[in-house]
Amino acid sequence: MxxxxxxxxxxxxxxxxxxxxxxxxxxxxxxxxxxxxxxxxxxxxxxxxxxxxxxxxAKIQDYLIISHKKDTTYVDTTLTILKEYKFNYLRKDNFGLMPFSNLGQTYNSLTYNFHNTSLMPSFGARARHFNYMEVEDINYFRVPTPLTELMFKTAFEQGQLADSFFTINTTPQLNFSIAYKGLRSLGKYQNLLTSTGNFRFTTNYQTKNKRYWARAHMVTQDLLNQENGGLQDAMIENFENGVKEFLDRSILEVNFENAENILKGKRFHLEHNYSIISKKDSLSKNKLSIGHIISLKDKSYQYDQSSTNTSYFGNGFSSSGFRDRVTLENLYNQLQLNFSNNIIGDLQFNVSSNNYNYGYNKVVVLNGNTIPNRLKGNVLSTGGKYRKQFKNFELHGELGINVSGDFNGNFIKAHAIFKLNNDLSAIASINHSSKAPNYNVLLYQSNYTNYNWRSNFNNTETQQLVFQLKSKKIANIMVDYSTINDYTYFKRDATGIPEDEFIPIKPFQNNKTINYLRVKLDKEIKVGKFAFHNTILYQNTQDENNVLNVPQFTTRNTLYYSSHLFKKAMYLQTGVTFNYFTEYQMNDYDPLLAEFYVQTEEEYGGFPRLDFFINAKIRQTRIYLKAEHFNSAFTGYNYFAAPNNPYRDFTIRFGVVWNFFM
Structure with missing residues (x-):
């Protein structure tokens, strides 16, 4: 309400x-x-x-969008194929993600990026974080007149997706924005309702002499999902054979109908900076400023079930209704000293503090062993940044290291851009990271006895080399190579378990080095009013223990037609998108942990997904109509987003994005 x-x-x-x-x-x-x-x-x-x-x-270029990294773009009301790819629940291109059947559920990852600059463990329940807005996802604005954007899209069965946004500059120096994205979708299968909300408020300010600037945001989020554990094994055959009776998906029996989980979060974030020595004109060579960042976040993950399900999760401490709840409170402070020189470039030295408190409100005693309920402490770190641009060459560097506290960690990153001409640019980067495993890998407690542990794992270390070639005329090509040591993951552990008995899921750490190669090609070919847009991803893993599993090929190909109609009163875009990935040992999903875990028994994939779309633009309004997965009835019912979790059947959905400039 x-x-x-x-x-x-x-x-x-x-x-x-x-x-x-x-x-x-x-x-x-x-x-x-x-x-x-x-x-x-x-x-x-x-x-x-x-x-x-x-x-x-005022021009459209005056309506500015400022990212977390201070990159500035402007409001884009055009209708392009990239807008078609971003018109979804996440509102960003979801290539490489396999969505579950209901809107607002999780996504199975078809690819991974091991670039990391974090020094602290991440909160668990990673399957719930695809729509969780982090600091890097929040934008700031500067507009000559008030700007409103309304977005709407139909969901599955009862419900809808809506995203409303409003921003205004009360003075040239002060901007406010407020936004809310809400979703409610019942879904086609039993006990699969989703209800999510993301509220954002931002402000940014700078003095007239531009010596002081500040920007801040407040975000509150709640992401609720009913969970059913997927289809029962006995129902898989009925689904795959397309039995007419079971085309009504609500008839298919699921593993349970009495559970839900929810991820909640609040964050208050402030960044501000004051110039001690400012560049008064283009001849000034030096600039000195001090900056401060403070960020307070409060997160919780909760799993509720009215009665235990021993066949799916194993035995529990109690058989009646229970609630597993974990919280994280984190206060982050960073002090910065920034120096700029025309010759040297931009330098930053920073000192940071992370005060964390993760855990539960109970202590578990299991088999005579006491499992603690808290990870609590303070981590001090230091680091720096560097940036220099010389003609067509640009260099970025960043590093950080924890100097005290219970968590060790460090990272170093270098990024170089060389612009060969107006069309062609080359980008190379290197990233090394050492970071503690996620909190839920280190400590977890539950009513289910199998889901209780306190681990003592090594840091996960990653090294990544990336090379990119960007050209509209040739193609966009990306190659990255990663090595991962002490990779942590979840998997069922059959050690000491008698045959035909329940096999629990536990965290593990890989003792072998994983070598991971990705090659991605993005190219659009245009002939008159027709265009053919292609995104192709090749992946190869060298992993003795088979814990990092990805499809070898993933592709998305769109053939579409674009033209102005009715004396250019409307711009029309229509076409067909083909999605496909090769068979592989797809990760399974655990609804209690809200995590994916490794399975190596069966392969999934190898099914095509065809979407037909008709999009139109009338002034500042974009209208979207799509027939999703229209081939589902004649290419076979073998489409799964995870084992026992089917992908979506054929459906028609409608949506609109509407901008108002006042």
Missing amino acids: NRLILVLFLVFMFNNINAQVKQRPSKGKIERNKKQDTLNSSINKKLISENSGKEKK
């Missing part, structure tokens, strides 16, 4: 503003409106003069 009220409020606010513009005001309101118009005009003229030079009218 709170989500619906917020969405309606944003829509009502826009309509109310529009109504004030369109309706003729009464005589008593004319003077007040003139004063307000004068104030708005003054703000807009200042913003426009700063962003557009001599332009008298």
Whole structure:
């Protein structure tokens, strides 16, 4: 209900503003409106003069989006094939991810990127984090006039997906934005409802002399999923054979219908910087500033079940309803000293503190062994950054190391860009990382006796080399090679378990080096109004223990037609997208941990997915209509997102993205 009220409020606010513009005001309101118009005009003229030079009218390029890394782009209302790929629940290209049947569930990863610059363990329940917005996912804005964006897309059965966004500059120096993405989807199978919400509030400010700037955000998130453990083994044959009776997916029996998990999080984040010595003109060579970052996050993961399911999870301490809940509180502070010189480049030295408190509100005694309930402490670290640009060459460097505390960790990163010409650029990077395993690998407690452990694993060490070639005329090519030592993973452990008895899932650490190669090609070919967009990924792993499993080939190919219609009043885009990945030992999913685990018994994949879409753009409105997986009935019912978890059947979905510039 709170989500619906917020969405309606944003829509009502826009309509109310529009109504004030369109309706003729009464005589008593004319003077007040003139004063307000004068104030708005003054703000807009200042913003426009700063962003557009001599332009008298705001352009689309004046509506700026500022990323966490301070890269600046502007609002894009065009309709492209890349927009088609991003029109989904995550609102980003999900190539390399295999979605489950219901919107808002998890994704099985078809590829992995081992680039890392974190010095602390990550929170567990990684399968719930695909839609969890981290600090790096939050953008800031600067706009000459108020901007609203409304996004809507149909879900599965009852429910819908909506994302509402509004931003305004009250002065040229101060911006606010507020946004909320909400989803509710019942799903086609039993006990598979999803209900998620992501609320964001941001602000950024800078003084007129630009010596001080600050930006901050507040994010609250709750991601709830009912869990059913997938189809029962006896139902797999009925699904794969396409038995007519079971085409109504709600009839298929699932492993349980009494469980749900939820990931919640709150974060308050502030970054600010003050220039002690600023560049007053282009001839100044030095700049010195101090910066500070403070970030407070509070996360929790909870699993509820009305009664234990011994056949799926094993025995429990109690057979009636129970709740497993784990929390993490983390306070992060960083002090920075920044120095810039025209010759040397940009240098930063920083000192950071991580105060963490992870754990449970109980102590478990299992087989005479006491499992503690807390990982708590403070980690101090230090690091630096470097950046230098010389003509067509740009160099970035970053490093960090933990100097005290219970967690060891370090990373070093180097990144070089060389622009050969206006079309062709080459990028090379190297990354080394040593980081403690995730918190839920180190400590876990549950009502189920098999899900209780306190591990003492080594740091996972990764080394990655990346080379990229970017060219619109030739292609975008990426090659990366990674070596991974002491890789941690989950897997069923049959050691000491009698035949035909339940095999529990436990965390493990690989004692062999994994070599992992990826080659990715992205190329679009255009002939007149037709285009053929291709994304092809090749992967190869050298892993004696078979714990990092990925498909050898993954491909997405789209053939589409684009044209203006009705005297260019509408822009139309229609085509077919083909998705495919080769068979491999796909990871299985554990709903209690909200984690994927390694299985090597069966291979999955090798099925095509065909989507037909018709998209249109009318002014600032983009309309999306898609027939998803329309080939499901005639290419075989062998499509799974994970063992016992089918992918989606054929369905037709509709959506819209609508921008308002006031």
